[in-house]
Amino acid sequence: MISALGAGFLFGIGLWLSGMANPRKVLDFLDVSGNWDPSLLLVMGGAVAVTAAAFRPLLKKQKLEFRKDVDIPLLTGAALFGIGWGIGGYCPGPALTALSSLSAEVFVFVAAMVGGGFLAKIAAPAGPGA
Amino acid sequence: MDNFTPLSALAGGVLIGLASVWLLAANGRIAGVSGILHGLFAQPPGDRAWRAAFIAGLIAAGFVWHALFPATSSSQVGWGWLALAGALVGFGTRIGGGCTSGHGVCGLGRFSLRSLVAVMVFMATGMAATFVMRHVL
Numbered sequence: 001m002i003s004a005l006g007a008g009f010l011f012g013i014g015l016w017l018s019g020m021a022n023p024r025k026v027l028d029f030l031d032v033s034g035n036w037d038p039s040l041l042l043v044m045g046g047a048v049a050v051t052a053a054a055f056r057p058l059l060k061k062q063k064l065e066f067r068k069d070v071d072i073p074l075l076t077g078a079a080l081f082g083i084g085w086g087i088g089g090y091c092p093g094p095a096l097t098a099l100s101s102l103s104a105e106v107f108v109f110v111a112a113m114v115g116g117g118f119l120a121k122i123a124a125p126a127g128p129g130a
Numbered sequence: 131m132d133n134f135t136p137l138s139a140l141a142g143g144v145l146i147g148l149a150s151v152w153l154l155a156a157n158g159r160i161a162g163v164s165g166i167l168h169g170l171f172a173q174p175p176g177d178r179a180w181r182a183a184f185i186a187g188l189i190a191a192g193f194v195w196h197a198l199f200p201a202t203s204s205s206q207v208g209w210g211w212l213a214l215a216g217a218l219v220g221f222g223t224r225i226g227g228g229c230t231s232g233h234g235v236c237g238l239g240r241f242s243l244r245s246l247v248a249v250m251v252f253m254a255t256g257m258a259a260t261f262v263m264r265h266v267l
Contacts, residue, residue, distance in 0.1 A: 003156035004180040008187025011149035011161060011231075015188075016195040018142020019135060023205035028133055030253075030260035035132070039139035044234055046143025047150070051239025054151040059240065062158045066240065067227070070247050077226020078233070081164075082252030084218025086259025089205045091230040092223060093163035095216070096185055100192025101202065108209050109216040116220025117168045124225050 012097040018043040021097050023089025030086050073124060084116075150235050153184065162232020163188075164223030207263065222252075 012021075019025040020043055028037035085091050090098070090109050098106045150161035157180055159166075170181045205212065223229045226248055228237060233252075237245020 001179055001183050004153065004159075004183040005187040005190075007149045007153040007156065007161065008184035009149075009191045009194075010152065010187075011146055011163075011184075012188040012191025013195065014142045014145030014147075014149060016142070016191065016199075017145060018139050020142065020146075021192070021195075022203040024203060025133070027205070027260050027264070030256045031264055032257055033261055034264060037133040037135075039133075039135045042136050042139040043143035043146070044230075044238075046140040047147035047235040048143075048238045050144055050147025051150050051235055052241070054147075055154065055236070055239045058151070058154050062154070064158070064160065066242065066244075068242070068244055070244055073225045074227060074244060074248055075251055077222045077224065078248040078251035079222070079255045080218045081222030081226055081229060082255030083259040084215040084220075084222060085230075085252060086256035086261075087218070087263055088207055088212050088215030089260075090212075090215065090219070091163075092167055092219065093188065093229070093231050095219075096163065096167065097188045097192040098203070100189050100196060103202070103204060105204055105209060105212050109212045109219075112213045112216025113220035114167070114171065116217035116222075117164075117171065117224045118220075119217070120221045120224035123221075 011093065014047075015094050015097050018046075020091075021094045023094070023098075026085075026089040026091075026094070030089075077120075146231075146235060147239070150231070150239070154236075160232060160236045162228050162236055164219075164229040165227070165232050168220075168224050211263075226252075 015021040029040040153159050153161045166181045233245040233248040
């Protein structure tokens with residue numbers, strides 16, 4: 001419990017420091033034909049450098065199971081997620097931490113995101129796995 | 131590229147990676163934010179406590195950040211677009227099994243081909259959607 005709270009807190013600070021929590025900056029990254037801001041490549045690069053170095057020994061101790069197949073729901077889901085991300089500049093982590101700004105647009109986004117999750121459960125009841 | 135902020139981006143990314151390692155080491159969980167959120171509403175209720183704690187930590191970080199660095203940010207797209215965007219993100223991450231953190235930060239860190247494919251697809255459609263929003267509509 002406390003460790004999950006701490007991990008969420010550190011994750012959130014990382015989102016703010018990196019600029020990921022600012023939807024305009026995210027859109028400036030996705031807008032490759034505009035005044036392109038490549039910063040988010042370094043956010044992902046920095047994060048993956050850490051996970052790639054530390055995950056392997058940790059995963060050996062855990063009983064987690066991961067799917068390996070590339071199927072239609074994966075492709076469809078990733079495509080739709082990307083479209084939503086590209087419209088608003090919010091992905092799930094930044095949207096949740098941006099609730100702290102008490103801005104109405106973030107509440108609209110998060111409510112719709114939770115609703116979209118429910119819709120997906122009705123459309124594809126089988127639970128997903130990362 | 132006058133808006134490029136390499137140092138803060140890299141440092142923030144490292145913190146995100148460390149937080150993901152922390153959650154895996156301490157809780158045995160993958161820091162995939164969409165999965166953590168969707169699981170919060172799963173029926174029957176299962177392991178909600180750690181999910182709620184992680185999300186509370188995410189939101190608390192925002193309050194602390196705003197107290198230190200007062201700034202506002204907004205997408206500058208209308209509420210109708212944001213509602214559509216939120217629904218697509220919620221729906222897509224659920225059937226696709228992950229988002230920028232689950233497939234991106236954690237999946238790429240596991241060298242998962244499935245996650246690499248997902249990342250390439252959502253990067254591509256994200257860039258296409260932003261192009262349409264900013265340069266076509």
